[in-house]
Amino acid sequence: MPELPEVEVLRRTIESSVVGDGIESIEVRERRLREPIDTRTLRRLLAGRRVIGVGRRAKYLLVHVERGSTLVVHLGMSGRLTVAAGDAAREPHEHVVLRLASGRKLRFRDPRRFGAMFALPTAAIDGDRHFARLGIEPLGVGFSGATLAAAAARRNASVKGLLMDAAVVVGVGNIYASEALHRAGIHPRRSVARISSERWERLAAAVRSVLSDAVAQGGTTLNDFADALGESGYFQVLLEVYDRAGLQCRRCGGTIRRLRQLGRSTYYCPRCQN
DNA sequence: CGGGCGGCCTGGAGGC
DNA sequence: TGCCTCCAGGCCGCCC
Numbered sequence: 323m324p325e326l327p328e329v330e331v332l333r334r335t336i337e338s339s340v341v342g343d344g345i346e347s348i349e350v351r352e353r354r355l356r357e358p359i360d361t362r363t364l365r366r367l368l369a370g371r372r373v374i375g376v377g378r379r380a381k382y383l384l385v386h387v388e389r390g391s392t393l394v395v396h397l398g399m400s401g402r403l404t405v406a407a408g409d410a411a412r413e414p415h416e417h418v419v420l421r422l423a424s425g426r427k428l429r430f431r432d433p434r435r436f437g438a439m440f441a442l443p444t445a446a447i448d449g450d451r452h453f454a455r456l457g458i459e460p461l462g463v464g465f466s467g468a469t470l471a472a473a474a475a476r477r478n479a480s481v482k483g484l485l486m487d488a489a490v491v492v493g494v495g496n497i498y499a500s501e502a503l504h505r506a507g508i509h510p511r512r513s514v515a516r517i518s519s520e521r522w523e524r525l526a527a528a529v530r531s532v533l534s535d536a537v538a539q540g541g542t543t544l545n546d547f548a549d550a551l552g553e554s555g556y557f558q559v560l561l562e563v564y565d566r567a568g569l570q571c572r573r574c575g576g577t578i579r580r581l582r583q584l585g586r587s588t589y590y591c592p593r594c595q596n
Numbered sequence: 597c598g599g600g601c602g603g604c605c606t607g608g609a610g611g612c
Numbered sequence: 613t614g615c616c617t618c619c620a621g622g623c624c625g626c627c628c
Contacts (some may be wrong), residue, residue, distance in 0.1 A: 399622060434605045495621050
């Protein structure tokens with residue numbers, strides 16, 4: 323589902339459309355998400371307050387409201403958070419509706435219910451169990467090949483496993499891990515113990531470039547990603563390996579292969595990745 | 597402690 | 613057409 327670029331695109335569209343608007347009321351129709359929704363806390367911390375900013379940490383969207391509270395939204399695999407007219411017809415799996423002072427509604431849909439929605443004091447975010455163990459932001463300052471090399475010390479995992487470990491670097495899921503490794507020319511199964519510092523730098527740069535290119539394209543829409551206004555992304559047409567098994571590598575002409583790794587599909591080009 | 601795997605859910609695609 | 617199986621972008625907790 324949504325990885326860092328999709329959540330960042332959502333952040334920007336939510337920010338431009340709801341900052342300044344007020345949350346009038348909160349209706350929870352289905353509380354059984356990955357974590358059950360605590361409706362009373364949502365109402366206590368959010369109702370009657372205006373949205374003052376929208377942030378993101380890893381794949382979590384942070385909707386900051388007046389008087390020091392934050393609504394946290396995680397899209398899981400199939401979640402969508404969209405702004406709609408107040409009288410818009412209810413959509414399937416619309417679990418939470420926030421009525422806004424402008425008359426519109428912010429609605430959360432999630433067919434698979436792998437998502438999460440909760441509220442907490444803004445000052446408590448860093449210490450909260452969802453955030454306390456998260457690693458570095460790949461598009462922020464300080465992320466480099468040295469970050470990855472340091473995390474690789476005393477480990478023996480595959481490089482793809484390291485990239486997808488949120489305690490090391492956040493926001494990189496199954497699609498962008500495959501894409502970044504392809505850009506860097508590194509085989510996804512390569513042990514982290516056998517990667518030179520030059521390759522770590524190349525990989526960190528590839529992670530950064532693939533994520534920022536995806537943000538610029540509005541994210542990747544394979545099935546259900548859409549931003550706050552319901553717009554799809556376009557990065558899927560620029561994917562070099564993901565979901566392209568059997569097709570030609572656009573860089574070297576080799577044939578893209580799929581393998582099973584950590585229970586997930588990994589895509590790579592055996593000719594230009596080693 | 598690191599790392600691998602199953603489980604949580606529903607829907608869509610593809611095979612028979 | 614219908615039924616079955618597999619698969620999906622995340623994350624947590626359990627096990628070794």
